[in-house]
Amino acid sequence: MRSAIGLWMWGNAIAVCLLFKDAIASMEYMINDKTMQKLTLDLPDVLFQQLTRIAELTAQPLESLALQSITGNLPPSVENLPVEMQAELSQMQLSNIRQLLEIAHSQVSETHKERHEVLLEKNQQSELSEKEYQELSDLAKNVDRLMLRKAHAWAILRWHGYPMPNLDELPIAA
Numbered sequence: 001m002r003s004a005i006g007l008w009m010w011g012n013a014i015a016v017c018l019l020f021k022d023a024i025a026s027m028e029y030m031i032n033d034k035t036m037q038k039l040t041l042d043l044p045d046v047l048f049q050q051l052t053r054i055a056e057l058t059a060q061p062l063e064s065l066a067l068q069s070i071t072g073n074l075p076p077s078v079e080n081l082p083v084e085m086q087a088e089l090s091q092m093q094l095s096n097i098r099q100l101l102e103i104a105h106s107q108v109s110e111t112h113k114e115r116h117e118v119l120l121e122k123n124q125q126s127e128l129s130e131k132e133y134q135e136l137s138d139l140a141k142n143v144d145r146l147m148l149r150k151a152h153a154w155a156i157l158r159w160h161g162y163p164m165p166n167l168d169e170l171p172i173a174a
Helices: 002-032 046-056 063-072 081-094 097-104 110-124 130-159
Strands: none
Touching: 046 063, 081 130, 097 130, 110 130
């Protein structure tokens, strides 16, 4: 039973990785998009000098470095996420740090885990009824949605400058 739960957790970790892969692809698209608008910014001398030094050290045009910095510091986009979740995830931008941390640390309930284990076991034995199969599918979708909410909450927290925890600091489901 534990191996089935491990696979279930592993599948959700892959879903989160795919979420970030989509976000990176979206960012690459924005950087490589050839349609441009002009924006003039007044920068403090210290910031301008810092950008200039980094541009020289990395042999990049100053404009490209500034664009890369702006793109990398935008709040997370929901455009590549499931349409049915976009409004909810967009609304998270308005959440305060405490609310985002609550979402980021949320866990699947014990009742949910136990029921999922029972259904996975029955599925391995090919004993699921049509209704139970639908329930198993719904439970998996709910977990996937939770993982997307958690990943998005962490992305917003990071955007706000909140320090990301080390892997060993994250709660691990038993």
